[in-house]
Amino acid sequence: MRGMGHILALSAATAVAVSVLPGTAVAYGPGDGQGSDNTQASGNSDGKGTVSSTAGAVVFDRSKNGSGKSAGPVTSSASNWTPPACYYAPRYTPEQLQEYLEPIWEAGSTGYEWDAKQREKYVNGGEYKDFNKEKTGKGYFWDSYVTEGREGDPGALDCTKDIFWVDNGAPPPPDIPQAITPEMLAQLAYAEIRVPSTKVELAPEGTTKVNLPTWAWLDAADFKPVSVTASVPLLNVQATTTAEPLSLKIEPGTADATTYPASGVCELNGKQIGEAYAKGKANETPPCGVKYLRSSGDGSYQLQATITWRIHWTGTGVAGEQPLPNGEFGAGQDVIVQEIQSINR
Incomplete structure (x- = not known):
């Protein structure tokens, strides 16, 4: 003892x-x-x-x-x-x-x-x-x-x-x-390891309509790989751990919603996760996004966007990359959902 x-x-x-x-x-x-x-x-x-x-x-x-x-x-x-x-x-x-x-x-x-x-x-x-x-x-x-x-x-x-x-x-x-x-x-x-907070681009931004597909995307350049090296100089040994963005998970903040894709997980595709909205795509289904089925009333829904990071390492005496458990980091953002107003003439 x-x-x-x-x-x-x-x-x-x-x-x-x-x-x-x-x-x-x-x-x-x-x-x-x-x-x-x-x-x-x-x-x-x-x-x-x-x-x-x-x-x-x-x-x-x-x-x-x-x-x-x-x-x-x-x-x-x-x-x-x-x-x-x-x-x-x-x-x-x-x-x-x-x-x-x-x-x-x-x-x-x-x-x-x-x-x-x-x-x-x-x-x-x-x-x-x-x-x-x-x-x-x-x-x-x-x-x-x-x-x-x-x-x-x-x-x-x-x-x-x-x-x-x-x-x-x-x-x-x-x-x-x-x-x-x-x-x-x-x-x-x-x-x-420290990674940036996750705030997705939305279109429409901030306020959307019931049953209107809302596009979501991330520029992968804003989520480039990060790394930290730990070493023991007295032993001449070291290891570098690297985190790379892998996918985005969208949780709408309410059960009254449909996500695109259905899993809510949008994979990294080249230099972007999801696809930026462009004029003329209003009637298309977004590759990454959400459609709210009910108004948020006087408040808002808290959309949670979480990035999964693929984490691996290299180090003294080890050949090639070695896997570590994936890491997750996310943030919430308010989304106001309004009823579509119609006028009868």
Whole structure:
């Protein structure tokens, strides 16, 4: 059982579910980093103006991410896809570990028995003598990181292994399934993806009529692919996760409506989703749109437009693109539906 002082000192870092590919071999080479920090994740969550930021040992490059006030994170379309609450990554040089542990022992807050076992392990040579200083520059001590926002989850205590050493170029021990991998980095990057809000073009715009087909479309240029790269410079491993627009789903906001197509899902067709309305098409059926069958009265219907993004990744030691669960992000917009007025002469 690890001491409470150690648990409270864990850094927070964004993480998502591990999806290990069978047969993936990664050479963990020494990077040019100068040791991982113990600070909490930094950088703007909306991706604005942030080229890179560090969350513990992980560095994010968001220079190709979506930005702007309307941008937001995608929600996984896989209902059983949940992020773990902790993972392991490089954290301390021998000197940094000494600087971290000795004040805890001196305070006595973790109890004499635990402190004695730790001193035996890291100082007296039970496993590492004098904090493994004879290997300074030849590796790092790895420690657990808790997923940001998951600190109170039971899973945050799953990473109970004591701080351990890994030589440069060597993989972490095989009995640690939470050790960071390119697959995990890809999913860390997934959590950092930001895509633009979805506001479809409508014709008629804003106000339409009962039984009048309303055309809907999106210019794919406004929804170009975005990506985030997550890396561990200390290990020379990285993964880039990319999101590309795939389809648009229209939910009219009332059961008294017909969608085009019937599924309400409009696929990406070249550079556009749906088709822009043009004069003379009033009597045609739109390839993407909605027809309201009842007036919205004194109010309006809330049309929900959701874009599905195809998400995939590439990374160290992996050939070609690898799939991740599709992501979804949408927004609502008001549509006023009026009765068609007729005049009898």
